[in-house]
Amino acid sequence: MHELSTSEAIADLVLEEAKKREAQRVLGVQIEIGELSFLNPEQVKFWLEVKFEDTIAQGAKLNIRLIKPEISCPECGYKGKLEMKDDPVYHLVLPSLSCPRCGSSNVIAEKGRGCAVNRIKLLCP
Amino acid sequence: MMKVVEPGEGEILDIELDEDLLKRNRELAVENRRLLDQYKVHAIDVMGSIGSGKTSLITQLVTRLMGKHRMAAIAGDLTTSIDAERISSSGASVIQINTGRECHLDANLVKKAISELNLEEIDLLLIENVGNLICPADFPLGSHQRIVVVSVTEGPYIVVKHPFIFIDADAVAINKIDLAQAMDVKIEQLEDQLLAIKPALKVARINCLTGEGIEGLIKALGL
Numbered sequence: 001m002h003e004l005s006t007s008e009a010i011a012d013l014v015l016e017e018a019k020k021r022e023a024q025r026v027l028g029v030q031i032e033i034g035e036l037s038f039l040n041p042e043q044v045k046f047w048l049e050v051k052f053e054d055t056i057a058q059g060a061k062l063n064i065r066l067i068k069p070e071i072s073c074p075e076c077g078y079k080g081k082l083e084m085k086d087d088p089v090y091h092l093v094l095p096s097l098s099c100p101r102c103g104s105s106n107v108i109a110e111k112g113r114g115c116a117v118n119r120i121k122l123l124c125p
Numbered sequence: 126m127m128k129v130v131e132p133g134e135g136e137i138l139d140i141e142l143d144e145d146l147l148k149r150n151r152e153l154a155v156e157n158r159r160l161l162d163q164y165k166v167h168a169i170d171v172m173g174s175i176g177s178g179k180t181s182l183i184t185q186l187v188t189r190l191m192g193k194h195r196m197a198a199i200a201g202d203l204t205t206s207i208d209a210e211r212i213s214s215s216g217a218s219v220i221q222i223n224t225g226r227e228c229h230l231d232a233n234l235v236k237k238a239i240s241e242l243n244l245e246e247i248d249l250l251l252i253e254n255v256g257n258l259i260c261p262a263d264f265p266l267g268s269h270q271r272i273v274v275v276s277v278t279e280g281p282y283i284v285v286k287h288p289f290i291f292i293d294a295d296a297v298a299i300n301k302i303d304l305a306q307a308m309d310v311k312i313e314q315l316e317d318q319l320l321a322i323k324p325a326l327k328v329a330r331i332n333c334l335t336g337e338g339i340e341g342l343i344k345a346l347g348l
Binding site: 097109114 | 140
């Protein structure tokens with residue numbers, strides 16, 4: 001729902017980095033989006049292409065990777081993926097914030113919440 | 126539209142950035158929390174859909190906790206001050222944040238609002254987020270507790286359709302329980318779904334119009 005402002009932030013970051021390095025063109029941008037964030041990759045891509053129009057990043061290859069959620073359990077030390085429960089009534093997959101090993105409900109969502117610009121490919125003179 | 130870029134004579138640089146875009150908000154949230162802790166102010170972020178009863182819950186809490194706590198509220202809304210006026214008439218001092226077009230509060234806006242408050246004069250801060258079950262989840266504000274208000278008038282699928290908002294929540298208030306039958310909503314089912322997502326959630330049934338269940342919620346929140 002805030003794909004536009006996120007895309008603006010990504011575009012600013014990329015173009016600033018490119019300027020700093022006196023790049024001629026931005027050839028590629030790799031972005032990571034956590035599956036627990038509320039960003040739709042398709043929309044981020046769309047807005048980013050719009051933001052990059054008429055800049056040195058126009059036509060840059062956009063690669064968006066989705067990051068699976070991971071949790072950690074302070075009780076038993078479990079670190080791993082977040083269990084997703086299938087709800088047969090609604091045909092929905094619900095996340096379940098409890099430890100799959102010890103059952104503790106005191107777990108922390110570690111991965112899969114963020115949105116990061118991973119790497120960029122620049123053409124420099 | 127994709128344009129083919131000719132590499133030409135230049136050098137191709139592959140740069141690792143690992144720049145997290147939500148990090149700045151999280152850092153500001155930590156700053157907010159530190160400031161609140163310094164003044165021993167407990168802050169609660171109240172989230173929920175449009176019309177779920179966030180403002181009504183805050184006015185209920187203010188009315189009931191008046192003698193016990195010194196309170197202030199921050200009310201987030203797009204452009205109006207209706208909520209702020211409602212809360213202020215219940216007796217707490219209110220700072221209005223108008224987000225303009227943003228669909229959520231963020232740590233920076235809350236930081237600005239906090240700077241308008243005299244933190245020495247309060248010990249409980251209620252922050253009303255913008256009515257939205259989606260975006261506020263990505264933006265921690267620095268509060269100590271997060272409550273989600275859901276109401277039975279949002280229908281039987283409100284929890285399963287928006288599971289991620291509950292991941293960071295400490296408590297959920299199911300509001301308008303007097304209308305459950307008319308809405309054909311089974312409250313137990315909502316409760317089961319909430320606890321399946323996050324077993325640590327405190328779930329309370331409330332009716333903000335009559336005040337039913339509010340005392341129980343206050344107890345569950347430890348206020």
